[in-house]
Amino acid sequence: MAATPLSTALDVHCSIPHTADTKRPIFFTSPLRLPTKRFTISCTSSKSPSPPKPPPDLSEPHHQQNPSLSDQLKPLSTTILSDSPKKDQTHLQAKPKSTWVNPTKPKPSVLSLQRHKRSPYSYNPQIRDLRLFARKLNDSPNSEAACMAILEEIPHPPTRENALLVLNSLRPWQKTLLFFNWVKTQNLFPIETIFYNVTMKSLRFGRQFQVMEELANEMVSNGVELDNITYSTIITCAKRCNLFDKAVEWFERMYRTGLMPDEVTYSAVLDVYAKLGKVEEVMSLYERGRASGWRPDPVAFAVLGKMFGEAGDYDGIRYVLEEMRSLGVQPNLVVYNTLLEAMGKAGKPGLARSLFEEMVDSGIDPNEKTLTALVKIYGRARWARDALELWQRMRSNGWPMDFILYNTLLSMCADLGLEEEAETLFDDMKVSEHCRPDTWSYTAMLNIYGSGGNVEKAMGLFEKMSELGVELNVMGCTCLIQCLGRAMRIDDLVKVFEVSIERGIKPDDRLCGCLLSVVSYCKMDEDLNKVLACLHQANPKLVGFIKLLEEEETSFETVKEEFRGILSDAAVEVRRPFCNCLIDICRNRNLQERAHELLYIGTVYGLYPGLHTKTEDEWRLNVRSLSVGAAHTAFEEWMGTLIKIVERQEELPELFSANTGTGTHKFSQGLASAFASHVNRLAVPFRESEEKAGFFVANRQDLVSWVKSRALVTA
16 A cells, blocks of 8 residues: 555655754763863754754865754755645635544644545545655665666655655665666755755665765765764764774764764764774763763673673673663663673673573573573583573473574583483484574584594484585584594594595694594504505605604704694694694604604794693693693603702702593593603602692692602702
8 A cells, every 4th residue: 555645744854863952961072082172952842942052063065054844844844744635725714624533532643644645546546656666776786877867757856855755765876876876866845954964874775885975975075964863874884884983083073063962972982982992982981971961781891791792891790780770771682682792701600690591580581692591601600400401491382593502512412422312412402493503513422422532322322414415514524533433433434534525524723633642643654654644645744854853864943844834834822732742753753752842832923822831839840731641741841940940959849740630521530640650750749639629739848859869869
């Protein structure tokens, strides 16, 4: 059904953002640049006399004062959008009949949506023609020639009202801009601010900030005033296009002209400053706005919560919650999701759980994003029981679950070694109508079986993926190869690697590191050569470096230079694992000196930060991030240094300790047992601590006595 005159008026009126607010403050000071004069903004209705214009800013060109928004729309209500059919002048001047009004009922609104239906087009057939014309222009090809041909067929002369109606009915920003430029070339009436605002709204939807900025500069050049709506549209468009510097620039210009930002602009600029990391500017703008009477909406609080969450600032998150409670602002789902993610980054799982329960008690049902954030928090905190209880609540309450949520739960089970729970989740996905297992689901299961050393289930799942046509990604290939390598099933490993290459998988640094770790396991030359052949396809430079380490004539400087090249080509997160594996390979092949050289080079290149810590009372060796061979090498280096210090009779602390860690993963292979065996082999006076798991301690007296007795034996 075509629009009635009333609906057309609402369409045109509602397409332009409103900024009038009788509760706004009269004075406002820019948080970014303090003006030399105070501007007064008078908020009056459209029937009141025009307020005095603020003193002009010498940095901005003079703009001609335009009518208010209500004045701009007033001609529409008296011409093409009238509520009654046009009659002769005599009838219009006649005194209207009196109407009885029930004083017990409220007076109906002038623009009431509960109106009696009228026959379409009975009063203004131009509206129907213009809307059909706008639809035809919307559906036309994007070529300028085709659009210009249609513009020649406009059914009625482009008066101010007709042009505004068509402009507001166009959807693609290309058609809106073309029609706007065409109207300007007709020179039939002055192009006012409202035309620019409607055009900019369409450009914002198309994320065309550069074109919008050109129009704004055109307004300045032609003396057309930029009002609150203009600035707000420019600022929000710059934010959507991630042009944060431009958003700040236009926000400052808005303040220099003395205009008041609305709630949408406030929230947008707060978000811009937060994404730029300007926390002080965010809080300054927020506090000045609050002091001036601005009431933040949930969007503004979501911006603040996200900013503090990114910084891991729990005090800031608590400040946001207290502000919302003091203002009586009820958080919506978006705010709760943002605050939950923030608490996860701040490392507060208990508070995140309390906030989630508060959200549910308030009657807000969580969505997939809420539950995913909470599962990640529980998984990071290793709260397996809470995560599984949450999953049971999801099923019993019928809360929405998607691929991301299921896969997040599976990844959490992989991290915590919950094989049976993961299988239950995986089976639940198989019978789900909308969340059948995808590539990442199978990858998570391969990771679970690989971490647990369940080779048969891992290979069975791999074969099932081939039957179902499920794509194997590089991460799943890495998990499977790691599992097969630890089980020393080298032939299956080679098969999986070759099949993966045939399916188009390109080995990355993690897969190369996995193959390198398998090389360190190999005891037989036959197995070693098979794995090296796979590694050569993935990274021939690594294989060449291993052979270089085995040559006796290779100098330390050559090793250092070649190793630097390998580390430079590798991703940051795999550089230390590369060094650990190479040290293990050297120790397994009785290249002890090379192992110590690689540890030294790795320390020089910053691969082992915090390896040694010293206080007045304790010296500690931290080997938690090292492999078994690298930890043994580091301990030997440390003992050699301590022997020299004791022989030089330098001052020593009372306590010495080595931290191997305990490993919280169910299937993790910690260093503690291997390190204990190595300590016993060296006969050093370190013993496992009874108070701290994963610590080996020795006191000064025992260590000095051991050094002296060792000197007597070797003398």
